[in-house]
Amino acid sequence: MTNMLHNNAAASNGATINGTRPAANGMMATNGAQSASSALPWVAMKFGGTSVGTAERLLAVSDIVRSQLEHCRPVLVCSAMSSVKKASGTTSLLLRAAEQALHAGGESTFLSIVDQISANHLQAAREALPNSPDLLATIQSEIQSECQKLGQFLRAIRIIDEISPKSRDIIVSTGEKLSCMVMTAVLQSRGIDAVFVNADRVIEQEFNESELNQDFYDYVARRLGEVVRDAAGRDAVPVVTGFIGPVPGSLIQAVGRGYTDLTAALVAVGLHAQEVQIWKEVDGIFTADPRKVPSARLLPSITPDEAAELTYYGSEVIHPFTMDQVIRAGVPIRIKNTFNPSGAGTIIAPVDDANECSESLISRRSFEDLKLPTAVTIKDSIIVLNIRSNRKSNSHGFLSKIFTILDRHGVIVDLITTSEIHVSMALAIDESEDLNELGVPKSLNYVVTEFGKLGTVSVLPRQVILSAVGRHMKHMVGTASKMFNVMATAGVNIEMISQGASEINISCVIAQESAIVALRAVHDRFITLLDGAAPADPAVVAVKGAASPARNGVAAGKV
Numbered sequence: 001m002t003n004m005l006h007n008n009a010a011a012s013n014g015a016t017i018n019g020t021r022p023a024a025n026g027m028m029a030t031n032g033a034q035s036a037s038s039a040l041p042w043v044a045m046k047f048g049g050t051s052v053g054t055a056e057r058l059l060a061v062s063d064i065v066r067s068q069l070e071h072c073r074p075v076l077v078c079s080a081m082s083s084v085k086k087a088s089g090t091t092s093l094l095l096r097a098a099e100q101a102l103h104a105g106g107e108s109t110f111l112s113i114v115d116q117i118s119a120n121h122l123q124a125a126r127e128a129l130p131n132s133p134d135l136l137a138t139i140q141s142e143i144q145s146e147c148q149k150l151g152q153f154l155r156a157i158r159i160i161d162e163i164s165p166k167s168r169d170i171i172v173s174t175g176e177k178l179s180c181m182v183m184t185a186v187l188q189s190r191g192i193d194a195v196f197v198n199a200d201r202v203i204e205q206e207f208n209e210s211e212l213n214q215d216f217y218d219y220v221a222r223r224l225g226e227v228v229r230d231a232a233g234r235d236a237v238p239v240v241t242g243f244i245g246p247v248p249g250s251l252i253q254a255v256g257r258g259y260t261d262l263t264a265a266l267v268a269v270g271l272h273a274q275e276v277q278i279w280k281e282v283d284g285i286f287t288a289d290p291r292k293v294p295s296a297r298l299l300p301s302i303t304p305d306e307a308a309e310l311t312y313y314g315s316e317v318i319h320p321f322t323m324d325q326v327i328r329a330g331v332p333i334r335i336k337n338t339f340n341p342s343g344a345g346t347i348i349a350p351v352d353d354a355n356e357c358s359e360s361l362i363s364r365r366s367f368e369d370l371k372l373p374t375a376v377t378i379k380d381s382i383i384v385l386n387i388r389s390n391r392k393s394n395s396h397g398f399l400s401k402i403f404t405i406l407d408r409h410g411v412i413v414d415l416i417t418t419s420e421i422h423v424s425m426a427l428a429i430d431e432s433e434d435l436n437e438l439g440v441p442k443s444l445n446y447v448v449t450e451f452g453k454l455g456t457v458s459v460l461p462r463q464v465i466l467s468a469v470g471r472h473m474k475h476m477v478g479t480a481s482k483m484f485n486v487m488a489t490a491g492v493n494i495e496m497i498s499q500g501a502s503e504i505n506i507s508c509v510i511a512q513e514s515a516i517v518a519l520r521a522v523h524d525r526f527i528t529l530l531d532g533a534a535p536a537d538p539a540v541v542a543v544k545g546a547a548s549p550a551r552n553g554v555a556a557g558k559v
Ligand SMILES: Nc1ncnc2c1ncn2[C@@H]1O[C@H](COP(=O)(O)OP(=O)(O)O)[C@@H](O)[C@H]1O
Pocket: 047, 048, 049, 050, 051, 082, 086, 279, 280, 281, 282, 284, 285, 286, 287, 288, 289, 290, 291, 310, 314, 315, 316, 317, 375, 377, 544
């Protein structure tokens, strides 16, 4: 191990600290590198997997960091690299490798995934560091060594034929380690005094699963503050892994995918940062996914509840646990675009209900507008399970047995409707799993079999959930009927409706083939543009791929 990225491993707190930093050409330098100023306020900048997924993007990030050095002291928190999209990115590959290690068959399946991860990072490093041979050599050997450790760990799992949530976390942590090491090297190659901070052992105290509460998060924020300050010294730019461990109940299980946003929030709290910025590939939060709805508009601001609800229902804007942490500490969140850094982005901040309904606001917007949702979103890969009771127990017994089965198998239900003898539930599935002839993934076979003992089960495959989200819908009458009228006019058949669980969300289940038609209809005919909303940047829409064409064959409306 050389002294470029890792010369002083602070084993006790999990941080690795850089002592001697290279200049732009990759040679060691005692001066000339650009540093951050300890007199300036910290700003936590979180870069998502797609923002650090290729050499071009890593270089774009380093330009952003350089441009910030005059105004603030940046601390980067990075996710694992995703060169195309999250579903095929490093974390998804790592989770697949973990599953493969448990399957019968040779090692070649999971080792080829490790090789692919290694090759992706080596390629990004090679392309991003063409003029820094020393740094490139260092990072190449770091990548190879991490991937070798990963391969050995997976082999051990195959031998013991068992994987604990903690082991799965260890496997996943490789993604953020690799991306942050490469990011640090790229910053260093551009003359920025950067230091890699591995947060995978930042939690030193023992916590049990029931202790994943605010005290725990306060402790982690404090620890991250200490570890980052120690590693950064007076003036380096820390590059912190979005993976933190060991979280009680495991990070992947207890917090879930997208955990890097939460880490960035905790880093910001621990450092008393001025702001936390979530850098993505879109200009901010739009009234609908700009890839699917060309007329979608950028929202200058949105409330934490709305942002969380959008994430739960398909628009993966920000991890829902993030908001609480920063908002209670008074740190604002801003969503920014890595490819349009000068854009203002979207601010996520609470609003005072009383102020919102003040006369001045009502005079700025028409009163009708206040009834409208802020955004509309689609959650894909949904199936609906219907269970009709065989009436062997009364309705509360029937419901309690259903929830017990769901709990036993750890199944998360997105929407549920019930009557005395009938329960319908919408569940998100992983479409990469093998599906049986009913369109149900194998992992749900046991659940369906157990439901079969309670009554008749039918399955509706290939569905989506469409949700309109907006704080203004809270106390208003007639909003749902307007939305369903728009869908009926567009010829969209609604399978299931849910309103009430959250006052700011109306959701329904529709067939997958109606998704784009319904989304565009609800967006264009139901959501009125808010003051100051800017149209989607065509360049951004183009970067993310052309909008999916509206399909024919929409089922006849029966709303
Ligand atoms: N309402 C919305 N506003 C903005 N983006 C949205 C919305 N709904 C869905 N999206 C999609 O979410 C994606 C999130 O950005 P991306 O940078 O790809 O994620 P990550 O930061 O996790 O790598 C974008 O590709 C965008 O098309």
